[in-house]
Amino acid sequence: MIQNLLALNWKMNKTPAEARAWAEELRGKLTANDTELAVMAPAVALASLAAHLPPGVALGAQDVSAHESGAYTGETSAAMLVDVGAKYAVVGHSERREYHHESDADVAAKARQAQANGLVPIVCVGEGLDVREKGEQVAYTLGQLEGSLVGVGPEVVIAYEPVWAIGTGKTATADDAEELAAAIRDALIERYGSDADGIRILYGGSVKPDNIATLCARPNVNGALVGGASLKVPDVIGMNDALK
Numbered sequence: 369m370i371q372n373l374l375a376l377n378w379k380m381n382k383t384p385a386e387a388r389a390w391a392e393e394l395r396g397k398l399t400a401n402d403t404e405l406a407v408m409a410p411a412v413a414l415a416s417l418a419a420h421l422p423p424g425v426a427l428g429a430q431d432v433s434a435h436e437s438g439a440y441t442g443e444t445s446a447a448m449l450v451d452v453g454a455k456y457a458v459v460g461h462s463e464r465r466e467y468h469h470e471s472d473a474d475v476a477a478k479a480r481q482a483q484a485n486g487l488v489p490i491v492c493v494g495e496g497l498d499v500r501e502k503g504e505q506v507a508y509t510l511g512q513l514e515g516s517l518v519g520v521g522p523e524v525v526i527a528y529e530p531v532w533a534i535g536t537g538k539t540a541t542a543d544d545a546e547e548l549a550a551a552i553r554d555a556l557i558e559r560y561g562s563d564a565d566g567i568r569i570l571y572g573g574s575v576k577p578d579n580i581a582t583l584c585a586r587p588n589v590n591g592a593l594v595g596g597a598s599l600k601v602p603d604v605i606g607m608n609d610a611l612k
């Protein structure tokens with residue numbers, strides 16, 4: 369049995385003070401279940417969250433540099449993220465791929481750097497609407513996965529996020545999510561053999577308290593990467609409770 373991961377991606381929302389208020393509101397409201405909860409916060413809010421998150425809630429970054437250290441203005445290294453208490457780093461989110469032109473090779477380099485420093489990369493893949501309309505979502509997503517995992521070990525989380533479902537209110541059906549998650553699982557088994565058994569595959573794209581249970585009930589979907597619904601504590605409690 370793979371433990372579900374509820375990964376909250378705040379994107380570019382919440383100042384450190386707002387992050388602290390969110391963490392304090394969450395305290396005492398979380399009921400124990402078998403789901404791991406993790407917050408992917410803006411880099412400047414990580415220290416504040418590390419000090420105020422309820423025990424057991426993990427911390428993550430939304431990106432990480434592909435470089436160890438040095439003259440890379442504006443970047444944050446994996447070692448810095450580990451030092452501030454992060455366990456996870458999202459890499460290859462579709463917004464990074466689109467707005468920052470990150471290639472699969474860039475994503476793989478970031479994932480390798482994360483792993484080299486003890487961070488677990490959450491590698492994002494998923495097709496756009498044009499690909500989906502042509503029915504080529506499986507081949508496209510597996511191609512992205514292959515390129516994004518070059519040299520990357522099995523200590524990884526995969527997030528399948530169809531771009532057409534992100535922030536649009538359009539959710540993939542549970543069948544859509546499972547189709548891709550099962551294909552991703554097969555590719556991971558081919559790549560890692562039995563080491564792939566525990567790899568979590570998340571679904572992301574307009575996940576909310578009222579659809580998360582259905583999406584994550586499928587055998588190959590082991591949690592969710594949530595954007596919009598991660599910002600308000602009652603929604604987070606609702607999603608966490610729905611995964612019981």
Ligand SMILES: O=C[C@H](O)COP(=O)(O)O
Nearest residue numbers: 377534535573574595596
């Ligand atoms: O990282 C999260 C995804 O981009 C999904 O965002 P969303 O839940 O706002 O659709």
